[in-house]
Amino acid sequence: MSEKLLVKHPIYPLFGLLSSILIIVFGLLTAKEIGCICFLGGMWLLFLAFGYWRSCLAVIPAAVVLSAILAGITYAISRDPQSTYAAVNRILAVCIAVIPGLALSPIYLVRNFSSLKLPRMLTLGMMITLTFFPLLHGEVRQVREAMKTRGAGSFFSPKIFYRAFLIPLVMRLVNISDTLALSVETRGFTKDAGEYSVYKTVQLRPADVLFLLLVAAGSVLVVVL
Numbered sequence: 001m002s003e004k005l006l007v008k009h010p011i012y013p014l015f016g017l018l019s020s021i022l023i024i025v026f027g028l029l030t031a032k033e034i035g036c037i038c039f040l041g042g043m044w045l046l047f048l049a050f051g052y053w054r055s056c057l058a059v060i061p062a063a064v065v066l067s068a069i070l071a072g073i074t075y076a077i078s079r080d081p082q083s084t085y086a087a088v089n090r091i092l093a094v095c096i097a098v099i100p101g102l103a104l105s106p107i108y109l110v111r112n113f114s115s116l117k118l119p120r121m122l123t124l125g126m127m128i129t130l131t132f133f134p135l136l137h138g139e140v141r142q143v144r145e146a147m148k149t150r151g152a153g154s155f156f157s158p159k160i161f162y163r164a165f166l167i168p169l170v171m172r173l174v175n176i177s178d179t180l181a182l183s184v185e186t187r188g189f190t191k192d193a194g195e196y197s198v199y200k201t202v203q204l205r206p207a208d209v210l211f212l213l214l215v216a217a218g219s220v221l222v223v224v225l
Helices: 013-029 035-049 053-078 081-097 106-115 120-150 158-186 206-224
Strands: none
Touching (some): 013 081, 013 106, 013 206, 035 206, 053 081
16 A cells, blocks of 8 residues: 555554454445445545545545446446446445555554464465555556666557566566565564564554444444334
């Protein structure tokens, strides 16, 4: 994720993860209900109120584009407004659920999971997942810039795409994976880790508990009402 999206005081990482799960699950289960759009809008406003305004604004363009595409495809196939409405709600649920992840620093998540003594492989997997896509985006941009500098030609040509873009990108990712493996090993990330301490623990705040309770209350209300 971009550092511009990070918040100074993020929600307790485990609670942020649970809230994302609740939003996706209840958003998908109630996608055809009228109250679903109110639930998703309420969750967006809740994130906004808790300081996630950069992430909330960042997901709007993606949500609009993806909703329009999915709505168009669904309506063209089914000719059913209710199915189209449900499809839009499903994509909106996913877009809103990623807000905590966009604003969360990977090291913050690692500290939280390490403090809770969760399995090291889970901690490492979450950290790599959060850092992979921004890293991939950066590598794609660098390869594209190298293509323009060398005058490689049209990006949409199959031969140029394969030789000038795909092969260099794969080679760069292989080198990065080797570097990552060495970095993980030198920092003591082993599957069977012994006793370890956390330099800076993540503290649970009353606001974090309130946030999770509000998400849970909204999830229940959208089903009951």
